[in-house]
Amino acid sequence: MKFDPYYMITVVMPQLIAAVPLTLFLTFASSIIGNLLAVPVAVARLSPSPLLSLPARAFIFTMRGTPLLIQLYFVYYGLGQVFPRWVMQDMPFLRDGLWYALFAFSINTAGYTGEILRGAIMAVPHGEIEAGRAFGMNRRQVFFRITLPRAVRICLPAMSTETVLLLKATSIASLVTVYEVMGTATTIRVDTYRVYDTLIGAGIVYFVIVYGMTRTLNWLERRLNKDRMPVSANPPRLASDQGIV
């Protein structure tokens, strides 16, 4: 089969573009759930009590040390082994691969972001926390009003990188019968034996979404950190820098 750009644009691309919302839904839903779950994970990881920090450590290591594909398969195929067949058939959520993918991606994000957030919490300047204490805030208030907002800001660049990685990772949902962009491309490829049109088409679609998302997140980062940006975009260079390279 030859590569046929006309077929790709007229037949394949519309179907792939129709699947983009599902890919974006998977990305944002699991990003939001995962990032929210990351907060207790990071807090537990930093807890002085080993009862909290050890499970958090084990969770983070499991999520980061195993392929996402296994985590997805474990959830998707494993649940069917736990519940009897009639439960699996009657529950609408349990029949659809989408919810398994959402669950797997969310806990995976919780593990990755939990570790990032841990570093960011530790990087919050001590003086700010002391200032909060001096204002008479209790520990909870200090955490929610000072430490967490500050830590989120610190790890924002790393978190946006994670989101882009997550967007790319949602393509493996296609392996548990979710018809997002990759799943749709695979279906057309298997049905029509058109290898080039479908895969290159999917590549173009992913490239556009990822590129657009990277740009949007960069813009957002710049906006949120406006107060701490250097005044000039091109800081004056030192004379010594301009010599021989």
Next chain:
Amino acid sequence: MAADAHSLWASLAWGDSGYGDEFVKGIGTTLFISFSGYAIGASIGMLGAWAKLCHIKALNRTAEVYTTVVRSLPELLLIFLIFYAGTRALVSLLVMLGVAGQGFDINPFAAVITALGLIYGAYLTDVLRGGIQAVPKGQIEAAKAFGMHGSKRFVRIIFPQMIRYAIPGLGNQWLNITKDSAYVSVVAAVGEIMSVGRGAANTTHHPIFYFGATAGVFMALSGASMFLFSRLEKRANRGVRRV
């Protein structure tokens, strides 16, 4: 479930009655695929880093396009692209040129290793470029002042320091490539850990146990890699004063 827990553990036995030897062989295969892919990736990465930093505009741009495209596509899609479309294109090209016969086919092992190598080439390009850029300019100027030529300067000054700066990034990419080798199981069952685990789970209908075992193997692999790279990092930084 509790009743057959014993037989489940027994199924990890060595030999024909268990998956133990398959898993161990799988570790070897995963390491082989990852290492070969990593070696190809590192070679591409060195070339790419040089292309990004040299003074030839066309090369800068080519390397930039390569890393941008590869880094913004899902690994699974890239593996599909290279494994299905890439090999097919290559085969028809070879047949057209008369180099290969009609029935010629590309070894799936070679195809997946090439796929991983091309993907990781892009990631390693940026890791190595960062390492080169981290080398203090004054040292390069000093080397020039000593009359060292480009290649000598690279071998004696840039390369040893570049590696030191790049080790954390190199370690991360190594961890990623071992995990991404699991994607290989989707296109071809070449006997790496993920294919073994998947095959065992499908055959025995005990997905929790076998995917759990597979995850355990990967965790051991990741743990060992992390340990190794932290040792390497310590060793590479042994002459550096902590500030």
